[in-house]
Amino acid sequence: MSIPQPVVVFGATGAQGGSVVKALKAAGAAVIGITRNPDSDKAKALSESLGVELRKADLEDTASIPAAVAGAKSIFLVTDFWAMLGAGKTPEVARDEEVKQVAAVVAAAKDAGVEFIVYSGLEDVEALTGGALSVPHFDGKGRGEAIVAASGIPYAFVRLSAYTDNFLYFFPPRRGEDGKLAITIPQKDAPLDLFAVGDTGAAVTTILSSPATYAGKAFGLASDSITVSDFAAKLSAVLGEEVVYNAIPAAVFASFGFPGAQDLANMFLFYTDHHDKFVRSIEDTKSLVPSVTTVDAYLAANADKFKALVAPK
Secondary structure (H helix, E strand, C coil): CCCCCCEEECCCCCHHHHHHHHHHHHCCCCEEEEECCCCCHHHHHHHHHHCCEEEECCCCCHHHHHHHHCCCCEEEECCCHHHHHHCCCCHHHHHHHHHHHHHHHHHHHHHHCCCEEEEEECCCHHHHCCCCCCCHHHHHHHHHHHHHHCCCCCEEEEEECEECCHHHHCCCCEECCCCCEEEEECCCCCCEEEECHHHHHHHHHHHHHCHHHHCCEEEEECCEEECHHHHHHHHHHHHCCCEEEEECCHHHHHCCCCCCHHHHHHHHHHHHHCHHHCCCEHHHHHHHCCCCCCHHHHHHHCHHHHHHHHCCC
């Protein structure tokens, strides 16, 4: 079955959306990229090098959404909790805004006659744990899934694991006062499910290439399930220098005080203390992305970046 197109891709210049745009274009699909700033360098690159039609819209401006999805046959939707948090909103407000954004897209999609939605969702941790734990950047996407599922529009969900990329950009190895490199996160000794965000597009393109096959399904995407100690050992081999794992308590991580610190601390508690509710499948992932980027492959491909990151300044 062919891809229902044109495909509207939200977050077209972001990590997930950009990957989806590139994969769909490689598959020959007509793509409409949604961006808040069509004049940005990233947006211009999509238009000029890939021939992507750009439309200006902002999920926080729900009035802009109907024009964004007009004429679409399918949609890839990802919402950006972290952008709202970075703009000064509390985690709870950002969570509730995500839910409103999904509802607005679904309403516009129904009016536009959209045939399929792939939504980048996550678990509603608060619901799954009976209120024992709240992870706002998960919970909003989980509630968004419920809205998509109730819409009557055929859909599939992709639920990404922690990005392998986070070890390069968000919690990289840092050199301590003793001169040694350490990864410092509260993952305990539990395996961490990982997925390279650049593979999102391949997964979504497989789904959209046969919508009837995947309709109504949720795919937990992971290339590896690995302890951070084992990840550190693999990174040590790449760097030629020992990297140790500093497993701190979640409360200590939360005390770092940056926006979203408590949210992320609770996320790690979900990963470690409620792992039975965090369902990811390497087998399912490989069915969608046969050449999925493993941790070993990611480290090899990004060895120079990791070396530059830890090099003395």
